[in-house]
Amino acid sequence: MAEIILVKPGELTLKGGNREAFERILHRNLKAMLHARSPGTTRIESLPGRIYIHCDSKEGAEQAENVLSHLMGISGWARTQKTEKTVEDVLAACLAAGKNLHESGVASYKIEARRADKSFPLNSYKICCAAGNLIGSKVPGLRVDVKNPEEVISVEIREKAYIYGTKKKGRRGLPSGSAGRGLLLLSGGIDSPVAGCLMASRGMGLDAVYFHTPPYTSREVQDKTIRLAEITGSFCMGLRLFIVNFTEIQKRITEQAKAEWTTVLLRMAMMEAATLIAGKTRAKCLITGESLSQVASQTIENISCTESRAGFPVLRPLIGMDKEAITVLAKDFGSYETSILPHADCCHLFSPLHPVLRGTVKEANLLYEALELRGENTKTDLLFQALRTAEVKKCGYYL
Ligand code: ATP
Ligand code: MG
Numbered sequence: 001m002a003e004i005i006l007v008k009p010g011e012l013t014l015k016g017g018n019r020e021a022f023e024r025i026l027h028r029n030l031k032a033m034l035h036a037r038s039p040g041t042t043r044i045e046s047l048p049g050r051i052y053i054h055c056d057s058k059e060g061a062e063q064a065e066n067v068l069s070h071l072m073g074i075s076g077w078a079r080t081q082k083t084e085k086t087v088e089d090v091l092a093a094c095l096a097a098g099k100n101l102h103e104s105g106v107a108s109y110k111i112e113a114r115r116a117d118k119s120f121p122l123n124s125y126k127i128c129c130a131a132g133n134l135i136g137s138k139v140p141g142l143r144v145d146v147k148n149p150e151e152v153i154s155v156e157i158r159e160k161a162y163i164y165g166t167k168k169k170g171r172r173g174l175p176s177g178s179a180g181r182g183l184l185l186l187s188g189g190i191d192s193p194v195a196g197c198l199m200a201s202r203g204m205g206l207d208a209v210y211f212h213t214p215p216y217t218s219r220e221v222q223d224k225t226i227r228l229a230e231i232t233g234s235f236c237m238g239l240r241l242f243i244v245n246f247t248e249i250q251k252r253i254t255e256q257a258k259a260e261w262t263t264v265l266l267r268m269a270m271m272e273a274a275t276l277i278a279g280k281t282r283a284k285c286l287i288t289g290e291s292l293s294q295v296a297s298q299t300i301e302n303i304s305c306t307e308s309r310a311g312f313p314v315l316r317p318l319i320g321m322d323k324e325a326i327t328v329l330a331k332d333f334g335s336y337e338t339s340i341l342p343h344a345d346c347c348h349l350f351s352p353l354h355p356v357l358r359g360t361v362k363e364a365n366l367l368y369e370a371l372e373l374r375g376e377n378t379k380t381d382l383l384f385q386a387l388r389t390a391e392v393k394k395c396g397y398y399l
Contacts (some may be wrong), residue, residue, distance in 0.1 A: 003061035074170035093163035098135035108145035174203030183283035191289030200236035233396020275311035305364035
């Protein structure tokens, strides 16, 4: 049976002159995501302030709902009945919606009606009364509660009549691709995928970089990070994951630097390498999952040291959040279960017992320069070599 889903765009309705551009991007993203999931089984109809997805079948509608749960820029959606604009058809659809609510365990409801087409014989108030009376007589277990209903049945009389019950919440935010690109430093932990998803929810397109140190870091942690890139990518129309081998750089740091500085120096090298990649991916910023003072490398002094090697603004959407709040988001974005799989990454493997807590930018850079990671020529330039051999993987692609 054919199904219709009504989708309501989110805050982009507030964006004045930009609204049309945002809606175009939203429409393009939705189309690409639906096409990737189930080519040819859905049709999109865009009207001012709303989008209808016409699905061939129940399965198609389920796929479409999965897509909507990953789409940034919508406030919500609902499975919808579309009828002719006759009182009889509209009331029958309201009754069906009431029965559905009752069957799904809902105890109280109210009706909200909007009559955009004034030629419809009942005004909004009368639609509510007539539908309420009908549902009351046929579905006695379902109670009207206008102040605090569990669910709302909405009736909209437009070019056709649309009737819908249970609404699902969208992810809000802005459509992916409406706010430039960023490069996410993605590790196998809980924080960085959440940082990426949060920036994606502001409309930022993403690519990601993962630094690994085989054989010290395992294939498992790489696979886990790829999976996290897939999840993050599913919220921003896909991303490219750069997998960069940092073994030689890690070795140089471990062999030559004072033990307490190794983590900060490694982070500085990551920032410099990420800056070089960002220059090639049209990224305008770097993104990390840092949260203030969560670990030694994330004191404000050490953050200043790492940032001194970044050639772009570094966005840290989690900086003021604690682990509990970050975990709630990780569960919501669906990355948590993957993040907690037990595999240590290079930062944890090589972290010193007593790291510096308050490094100065000056000392950090003197120590960093002494490592000579950039070398005289391409052969001795360890960063160049690491980037030259980087593997690139497309993750969570829709475009
Ligand atoms: P996460 O949960 O994201 O791993 P964390 O709590 O483990 O964060 P750190 O290990 O200090 O914190 O890392 C801080 C940030 O540095 C990460 O959120 C990530 O953005 C970046 N980062 C750390 N390790 C790597 C890595 N191996 N590759 C790419 N980025 C990394
Ligand atoms: Mg980490």
